[in-house]
Amino acid sequence: MAQDKNPRLQEVKARVETSHHITDLDHKLHFYDHWATNYDQDVATLQYRAPSLAVSCLAQALTIPPAEALILDAACGTGLVAVELTTRGFVQLHGVDGSAGMLAQARARGLYQNLQLCTLGHEPLPSPEGTYDAVLMVGALSDAQVPYSAIPELLRVTKPGGLLCLTTRSNLSNLPYKTSMEAMLDKLEQAGAWERLVAWPVDQWELATSEQEVVSDPSASTADPSFISGIVYLYRKSLQRPQA
Numbered sequence: 001m002a003q004d005k006n007p008r009l010q011e012v013k014a015r016v017e018t019s020h021h022i023t024d025l026d027h028k029l030h031f032y033d034h035w036a037t038n039y040d041q042d043v044a045t046l047q048y049r050a051p052s053l054a055v056s057c058l059a060q061a062l063t064i065p066p067a068e069a070l071i072l073d074a075a076c077g078t079g080l081v082a083v084e085l086t087t088r089g090f091v092q093l094h095g096v097d098g099s100a101g102m103l104a105q106a107r108a109r110g111l112y113q114n115l116q117l118c119t120l121g122h123e124p125l126p127s128p129e130g131t132y133d134a135v136l137m138v139g140a141l142s143d144a145q146v147p148y149s150a151i152p153e154l155l156r157v158t159k160p161g162g163l164l165c166l167t168t169r170s171n172l173s174n175l176p177y178k179t180s181m182e183a184m185l186d187k188l189e190q191a192g193a194w195e196r197l198v199a200w201p202v203d204q205w206e207l208a209t210s211e212q213e214v215v216s217d218p219s220a221s222t223a224d225p226s227f228i229s230g231i232v233y234l235y236r237k238s239l240q241r242p243q244a
């Protein structure tokens, strides 16, 4: 990897690689607490594009004016998704995250009206059923972060007919998680909870932390081996409750 001659990039890759190997959630959230002040700079170095990809996918499908939409950014981190949403005219933004350090950075941006500490998958979201026009979770559905068992809770707080935008990585170590998560997404669709509008595979998700993490997909002949791939999903919650 040619970029590895850059010592700053090497340092960032080592930090992110460390984070990928933390399998205990408490440990991982502590890691984020300490990473919070450098997070934005580090992910910019990695050319992390998930927030802009997810928000552009959501914005194209939303049928109400952005200024009228109440949005939940789940696992909001430092607020990079809010930056993208604000650029597109969204102004009613709530966020939750399991790391107090990351939330402090998000609060400092001044873009969210409401920010709360919440460990997704372990406690309920602090909102009544059917609150949000759209819910996003970007960059957080992976091993030892947010378990995909948290997805029904995202659905609960979404309005009937509202949108849910989710992302995950397709790097080698995340593939077992991604496969199991997709089985659950499909099951929810078969049960009538939501319908899939988009599944958008993206080759250049972010720079790979190691060559082993790059998955060689024969259909992606133009894939750059410096990058890992990822995927953006967009769902619309059903108007009717699914049958039990």
Ligand SMILES: C[S@@+](CC[C@H](N)C(=O)[O-])C[C@H]1O[C@@H](n2cnc3c(N)ncnc32)[C@H](O)[C@@H]1O
Pocket (backbone or CB within 6 Å): 025, 029, 032, 050, 051, 074, 075, 076, 077, 078, 079, 080, 081, 096, 097, 098, 099, 102, 118, 119, 120, 121, 137, 138, 139, 140, 144, 145, 146, 147
């Ligand atoms: C890679 S960052 C993504 C942040 C932001 N969405 C973005 O795209 O920049 C992952 C975030 O998920 C949060 N997180 C990880 N596991 C969590 C959990 N179980 N509950 C709540 N937040 C969690 C971390 O604290 C961190 O802020």
